[in-house]
Amino acid sequence: MGPILAWCHRARERRRHRQTLYSFPHLPALFRQACKHVSKVGEDPFNPIIASRYQNLVPLTLLSFLKVLGPGQFRHALQLVASSIAFNAIPTGMHAFAPLCIFDTLYRRPCETALRRAQISSPVTSLEHIRSLVQNEMRLLHNYLGGSVEYYRDTLKRGWGPLRKPLSDTVCFGCLAQFPDRRLPCRHSFCEICFEVFGKRCTNQPYTFHILECMICLARFDGIKVHIQPPTAGARILTVDGGGIRGVVALTSLIRLEAAISHIVGVKLPIQEHFFDLAIGTSSGRRGYDSVHPGHTNRPALGSLIALRLFSQSWSVDECLRQFIRLANKTFRRRPYRTCVPILCHVIDYIYSFAADSQYSADGIEEALKEVFGAEQDMCRTDNNRTKVYRARCTSAAPWYFSPKTLTGLGTFQDGGLWQNNPTSIGLWEWPHVCPDAGEPDLVLSLGTGSALYTQLSIDRFPIRSPHPSRSNGPVRRNSFLLRAYRSYMYLLDGEPAWQRLLGGLPLRRRNRFYRLNINIPGREPSIDDTTEIPGLCENGPPIHALNATAWAMIASLFYFELERPPVYGQWVYTCEGQIRCRLGIGSRRLILEGLARQQARFVRCGEALSGGYVFTVRFTVIDLRAEVSIDLHAPHEGSRPIGGSPFTVHGLVQRQRLYCPFGSANHLKRGPQALLLVPPAKRQRGDPHGAGRAEP
Known part of the structure; x- marks a missing residue:
C-alpha cells in the first residue's frame, strides 16, 4: 500500500500545483459536461475552463467602454478593465483555475479585438499589460477575506478617479460586462446584475433592491428602489394602438x-x-418599462405619450387622461387664418398644408411636450447626441398632420402607425431582447382606440364593379382603383384586424394569455385631430365581461411560484417544495389576499385545490423533471387564470432560479452545498410503479 499511497499523493500534488484538483460538486459537473462534449463535438479537446462557464457565459462590452475614453484616460482605465475581468471570471463558488489560463481561454481574444477596433496605439503592449494586471487582480481577489463582492466594491470606490463623470449609456460601468438597464439620478447607468450584487435586498420583496449610493461617484440616495423581473415569472406587456385624439x-x-x-x-x-x-404604443402611446421608478427608455418617444406618462412619469390614469385632453387641444390648434377667412379657409388650408408639408404646426406639440416633461429629459441612449422629449414627437408625425422629424445621427421619422398601428407584435418581439432569459409572456393586454362597425365597411372594402362602366358612373368613380387602394390602406391601419391576425397565428394553448379592450364606434371613426369628439369617446367603454376577464388575469399575474431548494430524488419521484410569491409589498399583499378570500378564490395545482387556503408553501412530487405543472387562481363563476410562469416544469424552475450552479453565477450569490441534480432517463425504469411524464397529486 505504501507505493500506491505515494503515487496518489504525488498525483494530488501535481493537480494542486496545476490548479486542477477539483472538489465536489465541481468534479461531477465537469464529468457531465465532458460526456456531453465527447458525444457532440468530436475530436476537439475538452477544456474544463470553458465547461465551467456553461451557465454563465462571458459577456464583454469592453469595446464600448474603450471607445468612450478620452485622451489620457486609457492607462487609468486598464486597471478597471483588469478588475472587471477578475470579478467576472471568479464568481462565488468557482473553482480556482490558474489566472493566466482563464485569461488566455476566455478573455484574450475579446480584449484583443476590442483594443484593435478601438484603435489603441499599441494593442499588443496594452494586451500584455492587461494580462499581467488580471493575474494580479485574481490573486488579490482569491486572498481577500471579505469575499469577491466586497473586494470589487472597494476597487470601484477607489479606482474610478478621473472617470467618475458619466461617459456613456452603452456599457455598465459597474462591471464592464453587460449593457446597462437603468440610470441613477447621478446619470451613471448600471445593469440589473450590478444592482442585484451591490444593492440591499428588501426583506419582504426578494426582487426589489434599495440603492443607497452610486457605486462610482458615491452619490447618496434616499428611497430609490430597483425592481428586477422575478426569474420564474413571465412578462406582462401593455400595448396601445394609435389614433390621435382617440x-x-x-x-x-x-x-x-x-x-x-x-x-x-x-x-x-x-x-x-x-x-x-x-408598455409600448403607437402615436397615442409610446414604449417604456415599468421596472424602475422612474422608467427606463432607450428609443425615441411617440406622439401623445400615454405609456410614457403612465410608466416614466408615474402619473395616475385619471391625471394622464386630463393631461391628454389638454395636450390634444393644444396640439391640434387651428392656424390663425382659418377664422379670418371663413369662405376660403378650406382652400387656403389645403394650399398652405401642401406647401408646409403638414396641416398643423409642430410648435404646438413641441411646446406641450416641453411644458409637461421638460426639455432636458432624455428619451434614448445616444452617447453624445441626446434626444429630448419635445424632439421625440417623431413617431406622432402623421403624414398630412405634422411634418416629419429629423434627429441628427438617427434619421428622419414619421408616424409609427403607418407601419404598426397595433404594436402588439412589436412588444412580443421586443421583450426577449429586453430580458433574454424570459419565457413566454404571462399577460398581453392590447388597448384599442375605437373601431368602426364592420358591416358597411366590408361592403365598401370589397365592392362589386359594374360590368358596364359607362352605364354607372357613380359606382365606378366610388370604386376606382385609387379609392379602393385608399380603403385597403386604411384597413391595414385598423388595429382590430391586426389583433385578429395575431391571435390566428398563436397556438391555442397561448391564446388565454392575450386580452384586448376596445369599443365599437357607430358609423365612421373620428378623425385623429377632431377634439370635439373626445367627450363622446370618453362615455363609451369596453364590455363588462371583457373587463372582468382581463382584471382576473392581471390579478393572477401578480403571483408566481418558486422552489425553495433543489428537488430531492427518492423512491422513483422528485419531491419539490416551494412557495407562491406575490410581486406586491407585504401591506398590499395582505389586502389583496383578503379581497380574494372574500371572492372565494383559491389556488389550484393541476386541477386540484391547494389545501390551507392561502398558505403559500406548496409541496408536490413529479416523476419527470420536464413534466408540466400548472398553478392557477380559480374563482367561482370566473374560471381559472394561470399565475405568473404557469405552466412550468421543475427542470425549468431549477435553471431559471440557478439552484444548481456548481461554478457560481453572475450575481455572485452564495448558496449552500450543491446537491447533484439527476435527470431521469426518458424511458420508464424497471420497477417504476408510475408512468413518466405526469405530476403526482
Whole structure:
C-alpha cells in the first residue's frame, strides 16, 4: 500500500500545483459536461475552463467602454478593465483555475479585438499589460477575506478617479460586462446584475433592491428602489394602438379596468405601478418599462405619450387622461387664418398644408411636450447626441398632420402607425431582447382606440364593379382603383384586424394569455385631430365581461411560484417544495389576499385545490423533471387564470432560479452545498410503479 499511497499523493500534488484538483460538486459537473462534449463535438479537446462557464457565459462590452475614453484616460482605465475581468471570471463558488489560463481561454481574444477596433496605439503592449494586471487582480481577489463582492466594491470606490463623470449609456460601468438597464439620478447607468450584487435586498420583496449610493461617484440616495423581473415569472406587456385624439378610449379603458380590479380585491392598485413590465404604443402611446421608478427608455418617444406618462412619469390614469385632453387641444390648434377667412379657409388650408408639408404646426406639440416633461429629459441612449422629449414627437408625425422629424445621427421619422398601428407584435418581439432569459409572456393586454362597425365597411372594402362602366358612373368613380387602394390602406391601419391576425397565428394553448379592450364606434371613426369628439369617446367603454376577464388575469399575474431548494430524488419521484410569491409589498399583499378570500378564490395545482387556503408553501412530487405543472387562481363563476410562469416544469424552475450552479453565477450569490441534480432517463425504469411524464397529486 505504501507505493500506491505515494503515487496518489504525488498525483494530488501535481493537480494542486496545476490548479486542477477539483472538489465536489465541481468534479461531477465537469464529468457531465465532458460526456456531453465527447458525444457532440468530436475530436476537439475538452477544456474544463470553458465547461465551467456553461451557465454563465462571458459577456464583454469592453469595446464600448474603450471607445468612450478620452485622451489620457486609457492607462487609468486598464486597471478597471483588469478588475472587471477578475470579478467576472471568479464568481462565488468557482473553482480556482490558474489566472493566466482563464485569461488566455476566455478573455484574450475579446480584449484583443476590442483594443484593435478601438484603435489603441499599441494593442499588443496594452494586451500584455492587461494580462499581467488580471493575474494580479485574481490573486488579490482569491486572498481577500471579505469575499469577491466586497473586494470589487472597494476597487470601484477607489479606482474610478478621473472617470467618475458619466461617459456613456452603452456599457455598465459597474462591471464592464453587460449593457446597462437603468440610470441613477447621478446619470451613471448600471445593469440589473450590478444592482442585484451591490444593492440591499428588501426583506419582504426578494426582487426589489434599495440603492443607497452610486457605486462610482458615491452619490447618496434616499428611497430609490430597483425592481428586477422575478426569474420564474413571465412578462406582462401593455400595448396601445394609435389614433390621435382617440387615445382617450385607451385611457378610459384603463380607468374602468382599474376600477374592476379594485372591486374584486377591495383595494385600489395603480395599474402603472404593479401590473406591467413593458408598455409600448403607437402615436397615442409610446414604449417604456415599468421596472424602475422612474422608467427606463432607450428609443425615441411617440406622439401623445400615454405609456410614457403612465410608466416614466408615474402619473395616475385619471391625471394622464386630463393631461391628454389638454395636450390634444393644444396640439391640434387651428392656424390663425382659418377664422379670418371663413369662405376660403378650406382652400387656403389645403394650399398652405401642401406647401408646409403638414396641416398643423409642430410648435404646438413641441411646446406641450416641453411644458409637461421638460426639455432636458432624455428619451434614448445616444452617447453624445441626446434626444429630448419635445424632439421625440417623431413617431406622432402623421403624414398630412405634422411634418416629419429629423434627429441628427438617427434619421428622419414619421408616424409609427403607418407601419404598426397595433404594436402588439412589436412588444412580443421586443421583450426577449429586453430580458433574454424570459419565457413566454404571462399577460398581453392590447388597448384599442375605437373601431368602426364592420358591416358597411366590408361592403365598401370589397365592392362589386359594374360590368358596364359607362352605364354607372357613380359606382365606378366610388370604386376606382385609387379609392379602393385608399380603403385597403386604411384597413391595414385598423388595429382590430391586426389583433385578429395575431391571435390566428398563436397556438391555442397561448391564446388565454392575450386580452384586448376596445369599443365599437357607430358609423365612421373620428378623425385623429377632431377634439370635439373626445367627450363622446370618453362615455363609451369596453364590455363588462371583457373587463372582468382581463382584471382576473392581471390579478393572477401578480403571483408566481418558486422552489425553495433543489428537488430531492427518492423512491422513483422528485419531491419539490416551494412557495407562491406575490410581486406586491407585504401591506398590499395582505389586502389583496383578503379581497380574494372574500371572492372565494383559491389556488389550484393541476386541477386540484391547494389545501390551507392561502398558505403559500406548496409541496408536490413529479416523476419527470420536464413534466408540466400548472398553478392557477380559480374563482367561482370566473374560471381559472394561470399565475405568473404557469405552466412550468421543475427542470425549468431549477435553471431559471440557478439552484444548481456548481461554478457560481453572475450575481455572485452564495448558496449552500450543491446537491447533484439527476435527470431521469426518458424511458420508464424497471420497477417504476408510475408512468413518466405526469405530476403526482
